[in-house]
Amino acid sequence: MQLFIQTVWDGISTGAIIALVAVGLSLVFRISRFINVAHVDFATVAAYVTLLVAGSTAVAFPVAALVGIGAVMALGLLAYLLVYRRLAGERSISLIIASIGVAFFLRYLVTFIWGSNQLAFDLPVLRSIRVAGIRMAPFDIAIIATTLVVFAGLALVLRFSAFGRSLRAVADNPELARVSGVAVDRVVKQMWLIGSAFAAVGGIALAAKTVITPYLGWHLLVPAFAAMILGGIGSVGGTLLGALVIGVVGELAAMYWLPTYRLAATFGVLVLVLMIRPQGLLGKREVAR
Numbered sequence: 001m002q003l004f005i006q007t008v009w010d011g012i013s014t015g016a017i018i019a020l021v022a023v024g025l026s027l028v029f030r031i032s033r034f035i036n037v038a039h040v041d042f043a044t045v046a047a048y049v050t051l052l053v054a055g056s057t058a059v060a061f062p063v064a065a066l067v068g069i070g071a072v073m074a075l076g077l078l079a080y081l082l083v084y085r086r087l088a089g090e091r092s093i094s095l096i097i098a099s100i101g102v103a104f105f106l107r108y109l110v111t112f113i114w115g116s117n118q119l120a121f122d123l124p125v126l127r128s129i130r131v132a133g134i135r136m137a138p139f140d141i142a143i144i145a146t147t148l149v150v151f152a153g154l155a156l157v158l159r160f161s162a163f164g165r166s167l168r169a170v171a172d173n174p175e176l177a178r179v180s181g182v183a184v185d186r187v188v189k190q191m192w193l194i195g196s197a198f199a200a201v202g203g204i205a206l207a208a209k210t211v212i213t214p215y216l217g218w219h220l221l222v223p224a225f226a227a228m229i230l231g232g233i234g235s236v237g238g239t240l241l242g243a244l245v246i247g248v249v250g251e252l253a254a255m256y257w258l259p260t261y262r263l264a265a266t267f268g269v270l271v272l273v274l275m276i277r278p279q280g281l282l283g284k285r286e287v288a289r
Contacts (some may be wrong), residue, residue: 015247023200038102040217043203076196232283
């Protein structure tokens with residue numbers, strides 16, 4: 001039982017990182033109606049920029065992380081302005097292919113600059129905290145706490161702020177929102193900034209927990225996409241719940257089955273849930289008219 005609880009805790013920590021990336025992916029999909037494959041490579045760029053700033057200057061890691069997040073927010077907005085906005089109105093498959101091109105460009109750019117060897121942040125090693133025999137790394141606690149705070153803040157913003165109301169209006173019907181006085185282009189730009197920031201935070205968190213490689217973000221694409229579908233597209237709370245489920249299921253599969261079967265277990269749960277609730281765990285059923 002203690003091993004089971006330890007595995008669940010590790011899965012929650014992994015799921016928290018997946019949730020950060022997945023919610024940004026969900027926001028982009030809700031507004032732009034396509035899966036931005038390059039979203040996870042934004043996470044990779046954030047990790048490398050943070051490493052560059054932290055390694056070449058005397059600034060603390062949190063400051064370097066903020067620089068990495070800011071750089072990726074600018075990168076996400078630039079990708080939207082130069083690529084995705086020019087393809088507005090095209091079929092979603094065209095946008096997906098364009099995002100794959102952006103993803104490969106970013107991946108090989110960081111490979112050209114930093115190489116393909118594994119790198120790591122120079123962070124202090126902290127003693128784990130034991131609670132009822134369960135080992136809790138301080139960094140895992142920080143990740144989970146940060147994810148909960150970020151999701152709570154995002155939910156409040158989307159629910160009660162003017163920006164949140166505008167974002168929901170654009171997501172439901174952009175043309176109606178435009179004639180109603182909503183500055184659609186500004187809302188979309190803000191959404192790309194926020195979505196890219198989530199990717200950056202997730203990428204930096206994963207890099208601090210593991211190592212940095214050009215494929216750091218790529219390994220998050222399938223779990224993040226699955227979390228978005230499992231929780232219900234457009235549902236902030238559903239995305240968090242779906243990511244936690246995927247993280248726990250993956251860790252349990254690795255512990256009691258084989259590590260190589262993480263994805264098999266993840267998609268097995270995804271299929272079972274969608275057979276019962278096609279709209280996802282917390283998603284709303286929509287009716288086409």
